[in-house]
Amino acid sequence: METAWIDGKPASPEDALRAAGELLDAGRLPLVTGLRTDVVGLRAAFSLARQVGAVIDHGESASLYPFIAAMRDGGAFLASPAEMRRRADRVLIVGDAVGECDVALLKMLAATAPDLGVRTRGAGRRLMTLGSRAISLPGNAEVTHLDCASDAITDVVGMVRARLAGRRAGEGALSDAAIATVATFLSEAGFAAVVFAPTEFGELGAEQIFGLVRDLNETTRASTLPVLGHSDAMGAALLATWTSGFPLRVSYGRGPAEHDASLHASDRQLSGEGEADVVVFVDALAGAVSQVPVFATPAILIAADPAAPDAARVVFKVAAAGRDHDGVLYNARFGSFVAKPAETTSELPTAAAILDALADQQAGRGAEAA
Amino acid sequence: MLTRLKGGHVVDPANGRDAAGDVFVEDGVVVEAPQAGREADETIDCTGLIVMAGAIDIHSHIAGGHVNTARLLLPEWHRAFSSRPGETALSRVGWTTEETGLRYAEMGFTTVVEPAMAPSSALHAHLELADTPIIDKATLVVLGNDDLLMSMIREGESAGAIADYVAWTVSASRALGVKCINAGGSAAFKENVRQFGFDDVVPDYGVSSRQIVKSLQTAVRDLGIPHPLHVHCNNLGVPGASSDSIAATIKAAEGDPLHLAHIQFYGYGTEGKRRFSSRGRELAELVNATSEITVDIGQVMFGQTVTISSDELRQFAGSKQASPKKSIIFDHEANGGGVVPMDYKRKSFYNALQWAIGLELFLLIEDPSRVFFTTDHPNGAPFTTYPDIFALLMDRGVRAKWLDALPKSVVKMTSLPEIEREYTLAEIATMTRAAPAKLLGTPDRGHLGAGAVADVAIYRPGEDKAAMFGKAAYVLKDGDLVVRDGTVVKHRYGRALTLRPEADKAMKTRLDRYFDDRYGLSSRWFEVPDGALGREDPFKVVPCRA
Ligand SMILES: [Zn+2]
Numbered sequence: 001m002e003t004a005w006i007d008g009k010p011a012s013p014e015d016a017l018r019a020a021g022e023l024l025d026a027g028r029l030p031l032v033t034g035l036r037t038d039v040v041g042l043r044a045a046f047s048l049a050r051q052v053g054a055v056i057d058h059g060e061s062a063s064l065y066p067f068i069a070a071m072r073d074g075g076a077f078l079a080s081p082a083e084m085r086r087r088a089d090r091v092l093i094v095g096d097a098v099g100e101c102d103v104a105l106l107k108m109l110a111a112t113a114p115d116l117g118v119r120t121r122g123a124g125r126r127l128m129t130l131g132s133r134a135i136s137l138p139g140n141a142e143v144t145h146l147d148c149a150s151d152a153i154t155d156v157v158g159m160v161r162a163r164l165a166g167r168r169a170g171e172g173a174l175s176d177a178a179i180a181t182v183a184t185f186l187s188e189a190g191f192a193a194v195v196f197a198p199t200e201f202g203e204l205g206a207e208q209i210f211g212l213v214r215d216l217n218e219t220t221r222a223s224t225l226p227v228l229g230h231s232d233a234m235g236a237a238l239l240a241t242w243t244s245g246f247p248l249r250v251s252y253g254r255g256p257a258e259h260d261a262s263l264h265a266s267d268r269q270l271s272g273e274g275e276a277d278v279v280v281f282v283d284a285l286a287g288a289v290s291q292v293p294v295f296a297t298p299a300i301l302i303a304a305d306p307a308a309p310d311a312a313r314v315v316f317k318v319a320a321a322g323r324d325h326d327g328v329l330y331n332a333r334f335g336s337f338v339a340k341p342a343e344t345t346s347e348l349p350t351a352a353a354i355l356d357a358l359a360d361q362q363a364g365r366g367a368e369a370a
Numbered sequence: 371m372l373t374r375l376k377g378g379h380v381v382d383p384a385n386g387r388d389a390a391g392d393v394f395v396e397d398g399v400v401v402e403a404p405q406a407g408r409e410a411d412e413t414i415d416c417t418g419l420i421v422m423a424g425a426i427d428i429h430s431h432i433a434g435g436h437v438n439t440a441r442l443l444l445p446e447w448h449r450a451f452s453s454r455p456g457e458t459a460l461s462r463v464g465w466t467t468e469e470t471g472l473r474y475a476e477m478g479f480t481t482v483v484e485p486a487m488a489p490s491s492a493l494h495a496h497l498e499l500a501d502t503p504i505i506d507k508a509t510l511v512v513l514g515n516d517d518l519l520m521s522m523i524r525e526g527e528s529a530g531a532i533a534d535y536v537a538w539t540v541s542a543s544r545a546l547g548v549k550c551i552n553a554g555g556s557a558a559f560k561e562n563v564r565q566f567g568f569d570d571v572v573p574d575y576g577v578s579s580r581q582i583v584k585s586l587q588t589a590v591r592d593l594g595i596p597h598p599l600h601v602h603c604n605n606l607g608v609p610g611a612s613s614d615s616i617a618a619t620i621k622a623a624e625g626d627p628l629h630l631a632h633i634q635f636y637g638y639g640t641e642g643k644r645r646f647s648s649r650g651r652e653l654a655e656l657v658n659a660t661s662e663i664t665v666d667i668g669q670v671m672f673g674q675t676v677t678i679s680s681d682e683l684r685q686f687a688g689s690k691q692a693s694p695k696k697s698i699i700f701d702h703e704a705n706g707g708g709v710v711p712m713d714y715k716r717k718s719f720y721n722a723l724q725w726a727i728g729l730e731l732f733l734l735i736e737d738p739s740r741v742f743f744t745t746d747h748p749n750g751a752p753f754t755t756y757p758d759i760f761a762l763l764m765d766r767g768v769r770a771k772w773l774d775a776l777p778k779s780v781v782k783m784t785s786l787p788e789i790e791r792e793y794t795l796a797e798i799a800t801m802t803r804a805a806p807a808k809l810l811g812t813p814d815r816g817h818l819g820a821g822a823v824a825d826v827a828i829y830r831p832g833e834d835k836a837a838m839f840g841k842a843a844y845v846l847k848d849g850d851l852v853v854r855d856g857t858v859v860k861h862r863y864g865r866a867l868t869l870r871p872e873a874d875k876a877m878k879t880r881l882d883r884y885f886d887d888r889y890g891l892s893s894r895w896f897e898v899p900d901g902a903l904g905r906e907d908p909f910k911v912v913p914c915r916a
Contacts, residue, residue, distance in 0.1 A: 075695075336895075339897070
């Protein structure tokens with residue numbers, strides 16, 4: 001079985017490592033990205049990035065940043081899905097994206113009813129969707145729909161906040177009556193859960209929704225369930241935070257970790273507009289096929305299912321974490337990391353093993369050169 | 371290899387040593403002096419130096435979901451973290467697991483307990499701890515706002531059944547003990563209750579905070595968990611109500627061990643025109659008079675920090691004073707919690723009095739084996755302020771200087787200026803070594819007797835106690851020389867100390883069903899498997915009492 005390729009031709013793993021090392025040596029600023037791997041793989045990716053002075057980011061960090069930016073700017077109330085399943089008597093689903101990227105969460109909330117709390121238990125669960133189309137959900141839950149274009153929602157949330165504060169809401173996409181309906185739906189909740197996808201509204205929209213929930217907590221209880229789309233990106237951001245102090249988009253190019261949310265973003269660097277001139281791309285999870293880019297610079301691809309032997313200058317085929325070997329992955333439903341046992345056995349190396357071998361090799365070369 | 375730590379002043383109260391002498395180390399443990407004729411393979415000259423066991427921090431929030439959220443919330447905190455302005459290395463590298471291990475080791479700390487691990491965040495906490503170098507670690511798992519425990523109490527289930535549930539939780543989460551945080555208070559807050567005391571009842575459960583604490587105290591005792599139930603009382607920080615809550619909790623110990631965390635935050639009365647006063651003296655007297663109680667302080671020091679707590683009710687209340695103005699409040703299963711940045715100001719009457727109350731408690735609680743050295747990192751202050759606190763405890767002159775810089779209105783409200791006590795080195799070693807090891811049930815550390823792990827901290831004594839404790843001259847971890855002149859010279863990983871109480875099979879089956887039916891979660895997700903941490907030999911199992 002072939003497991004490594006150089007310029008599209010089968011190669012021994014040793015030769016491929018050497019070729020990968022030469023690419024890294026030739027570059028001035030490497031980019032370590034993709035980062036679809038388990039915790040041990042992420043740890044190895046950070047070690048490599050530190051070793052070779054790379055920029056490091058997850059390939060889908062753009063799916064997190066509206067959330068991270070809004071949260072660290074203004075704070076937030078955050079809930080776990082499992083607690084909201086038992087607690088929330090009212091669920092407000094804001095926008096259209098949630099129905100696309102986590103319909104399972106909505107189905108779970110629609111199919112269950114609150115069973116905790118004097119204020120919440122017993123009356124069942126009412127859901128309201130605020131977006132450009134109704135979402136059809138199973139179960140007995142009562143679902144109300146208010147029609148509102150996605151790009152008007154940030155303003156509408158502002159109007160709801162004004163209404164709750166007893167101020168005149170002003171003119172907007174929804175009538176006074178509709179604004180009052182939303183405000184009452186939330187303020188009469190025993191515990192309201194607001195579900196939304198931060199990417200749909202950007203940082204400012206997410207801040208507005210966090211602000212709404214903060215306001216609600218002056219008189220009742222409410223929290224949010226931000227839906228992020230790529231749970232492995234969230235796992236990578238958490239590990240990056242305890243490892244470097246920052247949630248991805250970090251450069252070790254000048255030694256210590258430096259964070260810049262726009263400069264060190266993977267999409268900017270991968271587009272060829274960035275400073276990175278060689279890429280290590282890790283794509284070692286099973287499941288949804290990620291968008292491995294067409295690389296603008298020389299690249300080393302470490303992938304569970306490489307699209308083609310010439311998808312990059314050097315390609316390693318590795319085991320998929322949580323499928324071919326045990327792995328720890330972030331689980332959005334749980335809201336934390338989960339140990340996922342392998343489903344099958346595999347002779348393939350792990351992504352971590354390749355990344356570690358690469359880091360060791362480069363450390364050795366550094367020592368020789370010095 | 372036999373290493374001789376030669377001729378230092380050995381301060382080892384657990385073994386009654388407080389004099390010049392040698393300590394011998396071989397294969398990672400302390401050994402008896404060798405027979406005549408055998409030479410050490412390596413000698414570290416400790417002449418003129420102070421030799422102690424490695425220090426143990428029993429309560430420091432260093433890992434897990436809430437700690438990591440604080441890092442996320444406060445990228446600017448990385449610059450604020452250093453207690454030593456002028457050093458820029460910290461600000462550039464950030465507040466990371468790596469830095470946590472290194473900074474602790476450089477001060478001679480070799481074991482640190484993360485005291486607030488949610489069962490649902492156990493794997494996350496252990497992943498961070500596995501990335502924290504040099505030091506050994508341990509965790510306390512949080513119970514007391516969870517639906518199952520409160521339901522079991524409400525239904526009148528047996529103490530044995532509750533103990534089985536506690537055993538499963540401790541074992542699955544790889545904890546060294548159990549912590550209870552504002553028992554019932556977080557659950558009540560989810561019901562929109564905004565004030566909750568020791569005898570208040572959680573709506574829907576009809577169970578009081580007192581009942582929860584007593585049930586857990588009993589379960590911990592019956593399981594033979596060495597560390598007593600670790601309690602964060604109700605009404606933290608509320609003038610009057612805080613000191614009432616802690617007094618009621620102390621009385622409720624009823625002869626069985628109970629550890630009360632960061633009691634500085636409960637030493638608040640309502641006297642004076644600002645309705646904020648010190649009850650440090652009264653609280654210290656109560657602790658002195660109740661021998662089954664141990665406490666840690668949660669000393670406040672001035673400067674920017676962040677509070678990280680699973681006391682969701684308290685963090686919500688505190689979020690109004692957030693500085694900078696942003697906070698995160700979690701509504702998770704069971705406790706939830708919150709992250710609220712704080713800037714303790716020397717010129718603030720309230721903050722300055724908090725500082726003084728912490729020191730009153732340190733100095734008025736007589737037995738150094740019942741009072742533990744903490745800032746509740748980072749809640750009262752980052753752990754990097756420890757050297758200054760050692761100096762404050764050991765030197766009246768230093769205290770006088772600090773008091774001079776406080777608002778006069780504060781000095782009138784504290785008995786601190788009259789307190790003459792200065793901690794001796796032996797008392798410091800008791801408080802930070804011998805007593806913590808006993809409290810945690812880890813007899814392999816906290817002392818320098820034969821058989822102890824060779825965790826050794828060697829300090830260069832001097833007038834300036836902060837300088838002495840800030841940078842250890844040498845630190846050995848498991849016999850390895852890891853620090854020289856206050857700088858880490860060898861990188862390695864320690865282990866997490868855990869208990870493995872045997873959980874009842876029927877309880878496991880019940881929990882499988884419970885988590886699945888009620889939450890849609892797999893009970894397996896709460897478990898921390900050996901292999902998950904990606905480190906060789908990540909755990910060291912500590913036995914429960916027979
Ligand atoms: Zn604490």
